[in-house]
Structure formats: C-alpha cells, structure tokens
Amino acid sequence: MNYLVYIVRRLFLLIPLLLGVTFVVFVLTRVVIAGNPIDQIVPPMASQEQRDRLAERYGLTDPIAVQYLKYMRNLVRGDMGVSFQTGLPVTREILKFFPATFELTTYAMLLALLIGVPLGVVAAVWRDTWIDQLSRFLSVSGVSMPVFWLSLLLIYFFFFQWQIAPAPIGRINPRLVAPDTITGWYTIDSLITGNWKALQSAISVLVLPTIALAYGAMAPLARMARSGMVEVLETDYIRTARAQGLRWRTVVFKYALKNALLPVVTMTAVVYGFLLGGSVLVENIFAWPGLGRFAYNAIASSDYTAIQGFVLYATTMFVVLFLITDLIYRALNPRIGP
Amino acid sequence: MGTVPANIFTGRERDDMHQVVRLLTITLLALLVGLGLAQDRTLIIAIPADIQNLDPTLSSGDISTQTIMTNVYAYLVDFALETDAAGNLTGNPDVFVGDIAESISSNDEGTVVTFKIRPGLTFSNGDPLDANAVKFTYDRIFGQGGVTAFLTGMAAVDGADAVRLVDDLTIEFDISTPNTLLLGNMAQFGHSILNPNVVQPFMTDEDPWAHEWLQNNTAGTESGPYMLETWDRGNQIVLVRNPNYWNTDAVQNDRIILQIIPDASNRLAQLRAGAVDIAIDIPTKDIASLENDPNVRVERFTTRAVGYLGMNNTVPPFDNKLVRQAISYAVPYDVILNNVLNGFGIQLTSPIPQGTPYHTDEFFVYEQDFEKAQALLAEAGFPNGFETTFTIRNDNAEAKESAVWVQASLRNIGIDVTIEEMPGAAFTERMQQRNHTFFYANQWISINNDPFYHLFWLLKADCCDYTRYQNDRVWALIDEFTLNTDAAAREAAAMEIQEIVLDEAPWAFLFQPDFVIAMRSDVEGFAWYSADRYVRYNTLRKASW
Secondary structure, eight states: OHHHHHHHHHHHHHHHHHHHHHHHHHHIIIIISOOOHHHHHSOTTOOHHHHHHHHHHTTTTSOHHHHHHHHHHHHHTTOOOBOTTTOSBHHHHHHHHHHHHHHHHHHHHHHHHHHHHHHHHHHHHTTTSHHHHHHHHHHHHHHHSOHHHHHHHHIIIIIIISOOSOOOOTTSOTTSOOOOOSSSOHHHHHHHTTOHHHHHHHHHHHHHHHHHHHHHHHHHHHHHHHHHHHHHHTSHHHHHHHHTTOOHHIIIIIIIHHHHTHHHHHHHHHHHHHHHTOOHHHHHHTTOOSHHHHHHHHHHTTOHHHHHHHHHHHHHHHHHHHHHHHHHHHHHOTTSOO | OOOOOGGGSOHHHHHHHHHHHHHHHHHHHHTOOOOOOOOSSEEEEEESSOOOOOOGGGOOSOHHHHHHHHHHOOOSEEEEEEEOTTSOEEEEEEEEEESSEEEEEEOTTSOEEEEEEOTTOBOTTSOBOSHHHHHHHHHHHHHHTSHHHHHHHHTTOOSGGGEEEEETTEEEEEOSSOOSOHHHHHSSGGGOOOOHHHHGGGOOSSSTTOHHHHHHOOTTTOOSSEEEEEEETTTEEEEEEOTTSTTGGGOOOSEEEEEEOOOHHHHHHHHHHTSSSEEEOOOHHHHGGGTTOTTEEEEEEEOOOOEEEEEOTTSTTTTSHHHHHHHHHHSOHHHIIIIISTTOEEEOOSSSOTTSTTOOOTTOOOOOOHHHHHHHHHHTTOTTOOEEEEEEETTOHHHHHHHHHHHHHHHTTTOEEEEEEEOHHHHHHHHHTTOOSEEEEOOOOOSSOOHHHHHHHHHTOTTTOTTOOOOHHHHHHHHHHHSOOOHHHHHHHHHHHHHHHHHHOSEEEEEEEEEEEEEETTEEOOEEETTTOOOOGGGOEETTO
16 A cells, blocks of 8 residues: 555656656757758648648647647647657557567667676676676676667678678568567567467567667676675675575575665666667667657657657656666665655 | 675586576577568568658658659559660650550640540549549649649649549640640649549548548559558558559569668668668668679669759858859869769759750859959959858768868868758758758759759749749749740740859759669669659569569
C-alpha cells in the first residue's frame, strides 16, 4: 500500500514537469528554430493562398499564446496533435517508431549489462591484473570511440569483408514479411507466431546495431560495477565472511554484489533512458526505423507537433525509468523505505 | 582504498569464474547467424528517405514521394518511351502519347482537345476506369485549387467546367488560348486519375476532397503499373504489380521493394554486396570506388536542373548589373564542376538549360577572368571590393564545398565573403520569401520541357523568381509567348530573352548536374525520363529472368 501511494505521488509530480517541458519546447520550436513547416509540405510553386489555407488548417495563424492553450487543451485529452509532414496523429507516429527503438535499445542494454557488470566485477576482484586492464581498455574505448565509426567498422568487416553478418537494412530481411504485430518486437512476435524465418532474420540483423550501441553503454556500467565492487570487497563484513570460510560465490554473489550494484542500477537507468531517445547515428547507419530518425526528421523539417511529441515522450520515459530505479533501490536496500 | 583482496579466492574458484565468462562469450557468438536470400522477380531499391504525402494534387516537393505516385497512378497522357540508337530507353520529354487515353486529338483552332479513353479499363479494385473517373479527377483538381490546378489553368484550361464529359469514353478540354503547354503540364503525378468510388466516401465537409485519406492511401484507386502493398514508415515501401493496369503485360517485374537506407555509404555497401539491386542518390565522390567493381554498373544522364549562384537583384550592391557581371567573371566554374561535382555535370550557359528547346550558349561570355572582374567592380564604384554574406543549406555537402571555392575566388577581386550556413527548413523559408541576398541554388528542374514555362517560374513568378529579377522587356516576352503556338516567333523571343538575361546576369550560371544511378550489372531496362527524373520501375528487370 505504501508503495502504491508512493508511485501515485511520484506520477503526480510528472504533471508540473510536463507542463514546464511543453511550454519550453513550444516556445523553442516556434521562436528559436527558424523555418516555416508549411514550406516543407508544399512544392515551391504553391501559391500564397494555398500556403495560407494550410497554415490556417494547422492552426498556425493564431497568436502563439492561443496556439499553446489549444495544444494544452488537446494534450489533456491525450491528443498530441497531427504531424505536418505525414498528416497522422503524433501519438500514432511515436507508437509506430517506438517498438523498433525499444527492442534494439533493450537488447543493447541487456548485452551491455551482461558484459559490463561481470567485467567490472571481475576487474574489481582481480584488480590490476590483465583482466582489469582489459576492462579499462574496453571502458575507455567505449566512451571515446564515436558510435558511427564503430558502426561503420562493424558493417565493413562483418557484413562487407567477411560476410558473416546480414545486410544492415532495418529490422528484418526486406524480402521477408514482418511478423504480425503483437508486442512490436520482431523477435518476440515472430517467436509467438512461430515464424522461424522472420525470427532468424530479426535476430541476425539485430546483432551489429546491438553491439554498436552496447559498446558505448557498457563502458559506464563496467566502471560503476568495478568501483562499487572494489569498495565493497574492502569492507569488514566481506573480510569477515571470507574468514568464516564461506565459498567465494556466496561472498561475491550473495553479499558483495547486492551492495556493489546499487550505483549500477542508477547508471543503468540513465544510460537506458538516454538510449530510448533513439540514436540518430546508429539508426541512420543501420537503416533502423526508430525514434531517433523520427526526431531528426521532425527537427529538420520544423515539424512542430512531432518535435513536441517526441520531447514529451522522452521526458515521460525518463521519469518512469527513475521511478522504477527508485523501486529497485528499495528492494535491494530495505534501509531506504518508501 | 586498501590492498587488493585478490588472494581471498582459490585457483579452483577462479576457474569457476572463468567458466561464467566463457559461457557468456559463447552465447554472444551464437547470435551471429547468417542468412540466405531467394525470391522471384522482385527488385530491391535503396532509397535515401521516406515518402511524405501521396495526395497527387497536394503533394510535397520531394522526389521519393513523386516517384511513388508516378508508379502507382496513370494519367491521360505520358511521355513517349523511345529506344535510342544505343538501345537505351528514354522517355522523350517533348513527345506525348496516350496513357489511359487511346487517342488525343485537337480541333483545327486548337481550342478543344479530345481524349478517347481505352475501353474496358479498370482500377486496381476492378471499378471502371473511364471518362467519369477522369471528370471526377479534374473536378477534384480544380476544387482543391493547388499547384496542379494552377498548372492546368496556366495551359488555358479555365476551371472544372472547361473539362467536359462527352460520354463514358470521351472527355474534352476547352482551351481558351491555344498553346503548347497542355500535354507537358498533364504528363505528371498531379494528374493521377483517381477512383471516385473509393475517394468519395472519404470526402467530408471538413475535408471536401479527401486529402487526409489520399495523403496516406492508394488502395483501390491505383490506375498505374503498381499497387502500394505496404508503407512501413521510415523502413520500407512495397509495390506489387497492378494486374488491372492497362499495359500490365509490359511491366517487367512483379514486386518492387523500396528500402529506406538514409546513410549513403551504407546504400553503396549494400549495392556492392548485392543486398540491393539499385541504389539511388550515391554521392559523386563515391562513384569512383565503383568503377573497378564488375558487379556494379553506373548510369549517368545530364539533367535539365539549373545550379546557380543567386544574387538578389533588389539588394545593394547586387542591384548593380556591373557587380553581378564582375562576380560572374570571378566564379571558378571549372573547379566547381570538377572538384565539387567530380565531373558529373556540364556548364550551365543560359537560364534555359541544355536539353530544352531554344537553348543557346551563344551569349554565355563568362569565364574566370579576374582582371575583367576587377575592372567591372571598379566601374561599378567598388574598386576595393565589399563585404557580403553567402548563404547555403547546412545539409548540402555540394553547397558547402562550392561556397569555399566561391569565397576564395571572390577574395581575389576584393570581395570579402562570409559563409552563412542555415538549417534546411530555415533556408527554404527565406528562399520562399525571396529574401536571400547571395545564395546557392541547385534544385530547380522544370517538369514541362518548355522554355517559357521554365522562364516564367524562375524569372517572373512571385514564388520562384528567387533573385527578384525584373526586366520589363523579358517579362513582356514571357507573357506574350508562354501561350503561343508560333514556333518561329517563340524561338526568336527565347533568343532575345537569353541575350538580355545573360547580359544582366541575375545568376552566376554554374552547372547542370548529372542524374546518377548505380545498379547491379544484371539489372536491365532502366529508362531515363529527363522531364522529371522519376524512376519508372516497370521497365526494370534482371538478366536472369
């Protein structure tokens, strides 16, 4: 019950936050970002009359304050408006592109955790040995290597030179039909529907972009895991546990890890939230139809409603992730009550 | 920080840990699986961007979208598809044939044009495709009042009432002033014939012409070679053969998959690896890397697109003809052609591009000559030059490179140029307001291959005379000869206009870029349509089919 109250209270805090964000974005798109969206949706020969008609239809002729109030009124009803570029509701557009980003990002995050955390832990356990050096090398290169460069290298070697990876085109081999949409994740949907060809293709095209994203995401996780572990392994209770003759697995996994991983949980939320905004570079290079490209196109074409919608989505995503992080924190560390 | 507690584990325990790491590694490697491909009569084409808005009469200006409409819809008339001496297919921009029309005829005065529709045609869903659908289409065009309506009106078809339904297979267009523009203005996507049975149910008081539905759908109203099977936004567009298309036997493939691959180097890599059959929009600097690849063929065609440096004719010091001439003598034409376009283009020598009737390079005197440029600048009252700003789009690599060359050259005659990069949308907005002072323009191509149509838009129209050029004699000639059928008089007028415009130098004439398309060597039948550059998919096939 306490948890429930806590969650509801946290979600209520979203309201003033989103209000502030919508206001800032609304002003930014219309005042700071130059460019008239109408110019982007009609050919250059279009008459002024036609342009005016469209501007009126999209409500661009009202004063900014009125536009904002109308926008907020619709937003309360869950309507983020219609994209200038596509004429489709922005909510629908974001839902369309979200699964691609969600799927890729989640696998990348899992891979990053799967490698980064053990790597950090092992590096901490064998400090200053070769494995620690390797961990350091991977972390530093993960942070400093531009993701587009890594992506191009991966494509060049795995696809082009050695031909062991499939063509980096989107979420599935273009000749195959995408699995029926259930969750929006191609891997899961094809598994549920028993579409093995699609499953194989979906997994194989995921590999390279997942590695590209995971490499950068892994670095901060490994560093966090290492420093957390180093700190914990030096505490008295660990020394005591070992002195009592407990097996290393018990010591590391049961006693040390739980405490060492607290900062990793926070870092995971930060990195995950960042990735869920979509990576324009990775999505562009791998022709991945995700939110990063959606946002990029929206900005490039001054598509006000789409930009606003995207920022709202990203904000909400962060808030929700941090809420989940706090809940996990509490589960891991009962000292922090709700 | 204390010492390392590494010694708290035994060797056995370390082995255990290693095993965990090893297991993880093996799992990851197992994820790397290859994949085989095979399917019939399907071509995969890599395109750089998604399509936007499929309403034929209220579409956006982007090439991807217009290409799809061109392949999905049929019109009354189309460009004649010809085979040249070398066996290449070309859509002749000056010769028109019936598309769904079986015959096109005109009365002697040229005031009535009659289209006879091929009998027994149907839309993709089986509904009759006849003169009633044509009438509905033109009612919609004029009712909606967009660019298509303007272009039809420009050819002296004065509104919906001028398009008369005679019987189920006959439709007549009344022409108030006989002219040569009509068919050229009609052979394009704006005139896509639509199915009233499908479109009408979506027409509402709020949206009287079903724009919202047509913007995103074509199902059942396809009249052309293909049907739009899927449009997976941001990812892929699939077209399948329309079995009801009147000329479907001539369609050489069954399915076209357009895969959106935004990154140019990825498009290139996919093509070289054979993952796609055709790649659109490959940067010219990358073409050289394809030359030694026996599996890839590059085709190039001179376009009628005009690339120029625009100088606002109403803003000092560019309002001074001598200044514009001086700049025209200082521009490094050859360098831009060879180093920026990498040789994929030709010098533009007139406002009327090569390939359009009555083009001449007789009056093009400009070549890089700093002494002459300096003398002109001194005569104009700027012996020491001046400072100015040159504006370009920040997403156009060619513009950026050109800007640097222009800046370096103009420095030689004392003109100090600051390069201003603008985001695409902001650049377009200012362009459309005609408020750029000194800028780079390389996009325009006139879909109607008529010199007066072309001159009207670029040197006179309120929308697109981006340099605010104004000359009473030139404007009078454009007015008089746009709607005129006297070929000799039109030619004389076109010559006079070219002479005046080249002397007045509202633009520095840069280039006509090539259209470049790269495909696998076994892809055959590419047809080049110089009128609009849109790829017609129906002629494409693989050698092995």
